[in-house]
Amino acid sequence: MTHGAAGRSPVMADVARIAGVSHQTVSRVLNHHPNVRPATRDRVLAAIEELGYRRNLSARALVTRRTNTLGVVAFDTTLYGPASTLFGLEQAARDAGYFISIVSLKTINRKTVGEALDYLAAQAVDGLIAIAPQVEAAAAVSALQGNVPVVAVEGGEADGMPVVAVDQVRGAELATRHLLDLGHRTVWHVAGPADWLEAEGRQRGWRATLRAAGVEIPPVVAGDWSPRSGYEAGRRIAADARASRATAVFVSNDQMALGLLRALHEAGIRVPQDVSIVGFDDIPEAEFLTPPLTTVRQDFAEVGRKSIALVLDLIETGPRPVAERIVVPPVLVTRASSTAPATT
Amino acid sequence: MTHGAAGRSPVMADVARIAGVSHQTVSRVLNHHPNVRPATRDRVLAAIEELGYRRNLSARALVTRRTNTLGVVAFDTTLYGPASTLFGLEQAARDAGYFISIVSLKTINRKTVGEALDYLAAQAVDGLIAIAPQVEAAAAVSALQGNVPVVAVEGGEADGMPVVAVDQVRGAELATRHLLDLGHRTVWHVAGPADWLEAEGRQRGWRATLRAAGVEIPPVVAGDWSPRSGYEAGRRIAADARASRATAVFVSNDQMALGLLRALHEAGIRVPQDVSIVGFDDIPEAEFLTPPLTTVRQDFAEVGRKSIALVLDLIETGPRPVAERIVVPPVLVTRASSTAPATT
C-alpha cells in the first residue's frame, strides 16, 4: 500500500502506472500472453510484487464468462465415502486452478437436488460435479442437463450422463468369491438402502457371483448404511444362524459390518470361527475392529481426480457424442474376519 | 429463451424491456428496494419468471465489492470432527444466502495454511473461517489477520482472534470425573497429537480434574488420533496393566478408543470389568463397539452455525474491540464401556 490511493486495494491501472505501461500490458503479462517483451514483463511483475496486487476475479469473470469455479453437490459429507470423495475432488480442483463451491444435502430428492443445482447455477459455475449415489439424485441431475457440463460421481448407467464410479459390481464379486473360495457353501448379504446405486451394484455383484457358482442364494437382509442397521441385521442373522446355517456374510459397508460384529458378539457367535464377515469401503477403523475386518477398498481420491479431469475436459472440448463412463477398480483387503468354515 | 437474442442468457435489460421499465427498476425489485410500485414490481417479477432470468453475480460483485462467498480452510475433512463441522458450516452459510468455498489441507504448517488463505483471498471472499485445530494453523491464521474478517473454529485462546469452539477442558472434566465418581482410584489418559489444541485442552481438563481430586496423575500415553495409535497405546497399557493397576482410561477420541479396545481384547483384558474406557466425539460407530463406548459428544452442527453467525456479524458490524470467544458445551454420553472397578 505504499502506492496508489490510500485505503483501496491496488488495481491494474496502479500496476501499469508504476511499471510505466498501459493496463492492457499488465493484463497480457497476467494471462501469459506470448507477445510481451521480457524487460517489460519483468517491470510489470516487479510492480505487481511491490503493490501486492491481486487481480479482481469478479471483473475478470464478467468479461470472460468463466468463474473458474466448479460446483459440487454432495449428500451427507459426514459419511466416510462422500467425505473422502469430496476431499479428493477438492485437491484435484485446486491443483487445476479451480475453486470449489459445495452444497451438501441432508435429504435427497428431486426437490432438494434441484434447489442445490439452482443454487450453484446462480453462481455461474463452469462445471458441476454431483455425488449422486441415489437413484433419485441421479435422476434429478440428469433432468437438469443444462448449459453447464455435469459429471456424476457414482451415478447410474442409464441416464446418458458422464459418470466416474468405483466398480461396485466387481467389488462385490471380489468379496463374494473370496468367501466361496474359502470353502463356504454360500454367502449371505446385508444390503445398503434400496435407492442407493452402490447398494444396488453390490447386491447385483453378490447375486451374480452366487449364481455363477451355482449355489443357493439366501434372502437379502436390508440395512441403511448405519452401524445400527448392521446391528439389527446381525441380530436377525444370529437368531436364524443355526436354522439358516449362515457361515459367511458379505456386508455392503464397513459401518454396518461393525454393528453386525457387535450383534454376533452379543449372541455368542464367534467371528471368524463361526461366521466370516467381509465389509466394503475400508474405513480407517476397519483394521482395528475385533476381529480386523476383511473388506473392499475404494480409491476415493482417484475417483475425485478422475471426476475433475473429466469435467475440465468437458469444459474445454464440449460434450461428447456418447457419455463417458470411467470406472475405478476396487481392491480386496484380506484380514482376520474371514476364514475357512469350520468342518462340521 | 423465448425472448432476447437467441443463444445468450437473458440480462437485466431483457427483463426491463419485457416489463416495460428501465433496468434500474429491475435492479430495485431484485434488491427489495422499498420504493417500487406493487404493480410495477409484479410486472418485473413476471418478466423475470418468463425469461428464467438470473442475475449475473460477477457483475454484481464487481460493483458491490461483495462476493457473498465465505472461505473455509480445513484440515483432513475425512475425519469425523472436521467433516461434521464442515457440514454444519455449509448448511448455516446456505441458510444465510452465502456460498462456501473450501480448501482442505493435507498437511498443516504456516506455509500450507498461508497458501490456502492466499488462494481464498484471491477469490475475494467476504469472510474466512479457519478450522484451525493445531497450534501452527492457528498461528498462521492469526498472522494473516488481513482486511477480511476471520473466525477460527477450535482455535486457541492466545491469538486475539474470534473463536468458536467446543469446551474441550470441560468435556475432559466430565469424562474424568465420571470415572472417578464410579470409584476408580485414578484415570489414565491417551492423548491426541501434541500440536492439536483439542488434544491439549482435553489433557488439561483431565489433569486438572485429577489434581482437584487429589489423586495420583499417571504418565500420559501419546497418540495421534488414529485407530492404530490407540491400538498401540492399548498394547502398552495392557503390558503395564498389572504393574500399573490401570482400571480406567480416558482416551482423547473415539477412533483411538476403538483401537485401544482391540488391543485390550487381544490381551485378554475385559472392558469394562477390568478396565473402564471413555472416549471423545461420539462418532456414529461408538454406540456399536464392543462394548458400546461411553464418550463425550460434541455438537459440531452448532459449532458450524455459531461460526457462520459470528463471521456474518463481523462482516456487518466490523471488528470487535476485544475478540469474542464462543463456547459450545459438550455432553457426556454414558454407555457400557465404563463401570465401577472390581472390588479386589
Add this chain to the structure above:
DNA sequence: CTGAAAGCGCTTACAG
C-alpha cells in the same frame, strides 16, 4: 416512484 448517467476492474478485438 422511476429513469439517464457513470463507473466497478477487467479482457478483447483493433490499430499501429
Add this chain to the structure above:
DNA sequence: CTGAAAGCGCTTACAG
C-alpha cells in the same frame, strides 16, 4: 511488441 477504445452486466448516487 504495445496502447486507445469499447464493453461485460450490474449498482449507485443523482435528478425529477
